[in-house]
Amino acid sequence: MSDLPTELPVFPLPGALLFPRWQLPLNIFEPRYLNMIDDVMQEERVIGMIQSMGGPKSRPHLAHTGCAGRITAWSETGDGRYLITLTGVARFDVKEELSVTTPYRQVVAEWSPYEDDLYEVAPSSMPDRQKLVRALREYTDANGMATDWLAVEEAPLETLINALCSGCPFSVIEKQALVEAQTLKDRAETLITLLEMDVSGSNGGTLQ
Structure with missing residues (x-):
């Protein structure tokens, strides 16, 4: 757990679920999320998938729990989109949302309730x-x-x-x-x- 980042960029997307060891293909086209992928590819390649739960369309409320995934496949299309595959690592709770200057949202992640996610199920x-x-x-x-x-x-x-x-x-x-x-x-x-x-x-x- 200590290897997982405390501050985590998140991709709010209702209906798109990620679980540990589960793979989720994503078609990234919004500029803010293209920027997010550019940033995380230079670091741990980890982002948090989390559902949006109502609130303003421009800034919906985040669910309390999401799942972080590592980018395990990446390609760029001719029209500037990214096609990525996330492989689930572990779930997290949102301790707080950070005030950031990036166009994408970031949270402080609490990993400890989901330590068992790192291990295969017996x-x-x-x-x-x-x-x-x-x-x-x-x-x-x-x-x-x-x-x-x-x-x-x-x-x-x-x-x-x-x-x-x-x-x-x-x-x-x-x-x-x-x-x-x-x-x-x-x-x-x-x-x-x-x-x-x-x-x-x-x-x-x-x-x-």
């Missing part, structure tokens, strides 16, 4: 895959969603949970509950609860 602490799959089947059946069940059965469990948390059409508040769930097992239980709650209210779609 097999004994893994959630129940079949319980999750049952809830997912009920959810997809109720909403007419096409699903690759072979991929669901074969995917590593942590990868499957993170993919569903990121890809299912939950609200910002519901997704924030997934980010804040303390352990992977807690995240899976929260996910199952959301799937069960949304069975009758989803609008349908396709799970990839």
Whole structure:
């Protein structure tokens, strides 16, 4: 934990979730975030993904908890955009937002509640895959969603949970509950609860 930066640039983006060891591709085009990527590429290459939670459109409120990721892939397009991939490192709480001159926002990060994020989940602490799959089947059946069940059965469990948390059409508040769930097992239980709650209210779609 001591290797992680105390001051962290953040990218507020509702609906885009990052988790430890999960990869998130991003298309960066806003000038302030292009500037942020330029700056962090010269240092630790770490930024914080965090959801915005209401407030003014020009400066929305930040959620209390986000997840930091390291830039592990980077390319520039012909029209000046950056295509990056973030690999999740650990979650953080926002202790305070800094008053800065940079066009992007920065916070003081509190890492200590999430020290376990740095370690692989022990097999004994893994959630129940079949319980999750049952809830997912009920959810997809109720909403007419096409699903690759072979991929669901074969995917590593942590990868499957993170993919569903990121890809299912939950609200910002519901997704924030997934980010804040303390352990992977807690995240899976929260996910199952959301799937069960949304069975009758989803609008349908396709799970990839």
